[in-house]
Amino acid sequence: MRLLLLVVVVLIAFAANSVLTRIGVAGYGMQPMTFAALRVAAGAVALLVLLRGRILGWRWAYGAGAVALAIYMAGFSIAYLSLGAGLGALILFGTVQLAMFAVAVGRGQGVGALQWVGMAVALAGLAVLLVPVGGVAVDPAGALAMMAAGLGWAVYTLLGRGAADATAATAAQFALCVPIMLLALPLSGGVGPLPPGGLALALVAGAVTSGLGYALWYRVLPELAVTTAAVAQLAVPVIAVIAGVALLGEPLTPRMAAAMALVLGGIAVAVVPVRYRRMGSSGS
Known part of the structure; x- marks a missing residue:
């Protein structure tokens, strides 16, 4: 029961990132890169506090992971200028x-016919x-920005697989991502307006639903069967869609419902038989 509760909390946190970012950039009018930079900085602080001063080691993958994380954060925030929370989460998750x-196929990991069918349905x-x-x-x-975010998150996740200390690795990558985001700010038009509501949402999205959410996910992940972890993540875009409809008044059109059924159903068919290795969070 405790494990189930923790998993539910994590999935809600991941889905909440979509809602918080959508409100922050589209509702409060924050510059997307500013929102993303604040989110990364707050996440880094929360994770470093969680480590209680533990000294972080260096791995080359941390730098590459920080770049991939920056691509995810930037694309995610930019996309939510125009995409609804649920729609964005579905595009991100599918990507x-x-x-x-594609990586599994490229590495020759024995992808079977059923997995090909599942991914074709998702596509x-x-x-x-x-x-x-x-x-x-x-x-x-917006769609291209979210797809870029999805590719960034996929690279970030793949680089982080097998980390001996996932929380420390995540903290290091968040910390290294902060200067990247700050350097990108002038290229995106500067800081822009800083409404209190938007600032608060960026900090919550960084410290709570990202930083602490990721840390909690990595804590419960070893206790989950591989297929359970993979299928559980299917709930993230569903929660985001429900939250978008209930909290933001976003429409759930027949087209959106059909697309969600195809994407999530196809992925479910693909991941259950494959018995994926742990691949980290769904990304949000």
Whole structure:
């Protein structure tokens, strides 16, 4: 029961990142890169406090992971200027899982016919979302930004696999990501407005739902079966969709529902038989 409760808390935290970012950049009008930079900084502080002064070692992957994390954070925030919370989470999740699948194929990890079918179905679900139908289309800039975020998160996750101390590795990457985000700020138009509500959401998204959320996920992950962890992550975009509808008044259209069923159903078919190794969080 305790484990189930912790997993539910983590999944809600990951989904909350979509809602908090959507409100921060689209609702309060914060500059997306400013929101992302504050989120990274708050996450780094929370993780370093959690480590209680423990000295962090250096690994080359930390630097590469920090760059991948920056791509995820930037793309995630930019995308939510135009995408709804649930829609963005679904595109992110689908992109991450498809990227992981592509890596598995590239490494010759014995992908079977059923996995190919599952990923083809998931890809069809993303196509339902992204291909214009009847003149209605997802904002292409937002979709591309979220897909970039998904690729960044996939790389970040792959680089972090097998870390002896996942919390320390995550803290190091968040800390190294801070200067990258600060350097990117001038290129994105400067800091921009700093509404108190937006500032508060960025700090919560960084310290609580990202920093502490990731730390908690890595704590419970060893206690979960591989397939359980993979399937549990399917709940993240569903929670984000529900939260978007309930809290932000976002519409749940038949097209969105069909795409969600295809993406998540296809991924479920693909990941359960494969018995994925642990791949970290779903990314949010």
